[in-house]
Amino acid sequence: MELTDRKKQILKVVVEDYIQTAEPVGSKTIAAEMGGSVSSATIRNELADLVELGYLEQPHTSAGRVPSPKGYRLYVNELMERQKLSLDETEKINQSLQLKMEELDRVIAQAGRAVSSFVNYPAYMTTVGKKKLTARRFELLPVDERSCIVVMMMSDSRVKSQLLHLQLKVDLDQLPILINLLNGHFTAIPPNEMNERLMDVAEQIPPQLFLLLSQTVSYAVDMLEEAGQREVITAGANQLLKLPEFRDADKAHELMSFLADSKENLPMPEDDGPMKILIGPENVSDALKDTSVVMASYDIGDDMRGLIGVVGPTRMDYATVAARLSGFADGLTRLFGKQELPPKEDTKE
Amino acid sequence: MELTDRKKQILKVVVEDYIQTAEPVGSKTIAAEMGGSVSSATIRNELADLVELGYLEQPHTSAGRVPSPKGYRLYVNELMERQKLSLDETEKINQSLQLKMEELDRVIAQAGRAVSSFVNYPAYMTTVGKKKLTARRFELLPVDERSCIVVMMMSDSRVKSQLLHLQLKVDLDQLPILINLLNGHFTAIPPNEMNERLMDVAEQIPPQLFLLLSQTVSYAVDMLEEAGQREVITAGANQLLKLPEFRDADKAHELMSFLADSKENLPMPEDDGPMKILIGPENVSDALKDTSVVMASYDIGDDMRGLIGVVGPTRMDYATVAARLSGFADGLTRLFGKQELPPKEDTKE
């Protein structure tokens, strides 16, 4: 059953007023805000209906009205005006994304901080990739007879490297053999198969080479597994404390702890479009039951996507947050698009 | 003027009781805790003296006593019993330091989280190194004609690498020339001199090689500067909210914001031993004026030291925190000592 236009307009006013003030909104205020075309008594009748229908709630008998999650949902879906970013804001976003291309994690972390301080709510960020990460190419660079550098290029074109200290001296002439072995047998396979593969090739080479090989492979496995698993970082949790709904230390603590160590259970958009909003009880995690989350995703390249989420009270300024967040998402897509380097022939598996 | 033994004992009881309860301590409680050898009236006389001398404070006329910073200082210097870690605790610390040797930053961050959750206060971590970071060795690995991998080993033996996308095609045969150039002219000099040096060698090579060279050098400069500047990470800020002194959202917010973005102004021990305690107003930063900080440092190797700090209310459990923190510091020293790999002949400059 559709709401009348007037009811919708009233709902909109209630939501927007409540978002600003965090105080229940009374009929008189609404009447004023609607330009005096109707009296407060009329509004009261409408309000009673809206409560009846579940779009609004009344903290107690003689208080104003507060939007319910259902109310927010309707607001977000139909009533909210999609905001455009001002030039100034776009400018600011781009400025905060003037990042040197460093390691991916660091870029994301920095962007996360920028997002959080730009929307004034805590933010979290992570990445998702459909394909399993594999090694694309190995190199071994001799340093001295007791150590060498492993370089591994991964299927997402990131390059990782580390100094390895060898248990045994290795003949430098034999390094090419190892490199061939690595590139021949250990590329394009998922990390969990690498140890098996290691057994397969064990007989083909002399034992002292095998030691270095297994050290290298073990490093590769670690790296791939670590880079492949989604890490969630959060930023700006302290922003919560400015909000009246989190002045209660217990509430704030609960949510902040949740944000601090939830690595897995933060909401992620699996399927649909670039933007998603979860309101209050729509969240699965208990800790988020009376908060809202706005999420956006962006392209990183190589079939990876990045994800930004913003957490706030249900009384969140959805319009502004959504606008700014998608501004950031666009900015990040552009950032990674520009710096996206490599050809990626071999990522089929 | 020295305090009598009894005064000291009373001070100790007050501090330890207050640390536990966060409530002003009364004469009766003290008398009881001292085994009834003296009456509460006697204690009251002593307390009055201790207030007079500035070791204790009285929130208001008819309240119990609370230690002043001066009182805590005496406690920390003389009265506090150096705690030993229980086997169980040592075990836990070691367990939480079972880290794979990954990138330094990540290891430190992880250790920071462990520290924080082990002492139940926020922790911050950073590194300090006396010498300027330089490049020790370069390598270029061709990928295809439009891209190659730069590998740079730094003077602290860390290895960084990245895929570079080339603006111009480069003849693979010429890479060795570049590598020689890099290793000959750009090692063991601080990053800020690299651009000058780049000018110096400009004439020696053909222009299209120069482009790749300058790209590589620019990457090297970025890397060195970034790795050389101390980054401060914080963990467990939410722990604050459990403490009665931070139930006030404004106070908590102030300190948490300070921790979140203070990259420079957190206290660092410059000189002295492995452990340092700053109490309340002994801190320089305003935001820390009524908090205390316990710091420890540990060896990373290659003339770098790591630093762990713990922030809490002046009413901090100094004995326990100090013990656990130094447990961690030892653990980390051992961790880095074990995995310390390389020979370091060339770090002289």
Added chain:
DNA sequence: TTTAGCACTCCGGGAAAGTGAGTGCTAAAC
């Protein structure tokens, strides 16, 4: 269907009063 009017509800703040932990002082005991 809208509006004005009115009695009613209930939150929030502030004053008043009671409670109790703890003190400082005095005078006696050791």
Added chain:
DNA sequence: GTTTAGCACTCACTTTCCCGGAGTGCTAAA
């Protein structure tokens, strides 16, 4: 001189009570 018991006093904290005001729901008129 030091310690102790006794006692009146102080002051934060809690509870209770009261009141104003914002906002409601209902009714009756427009």
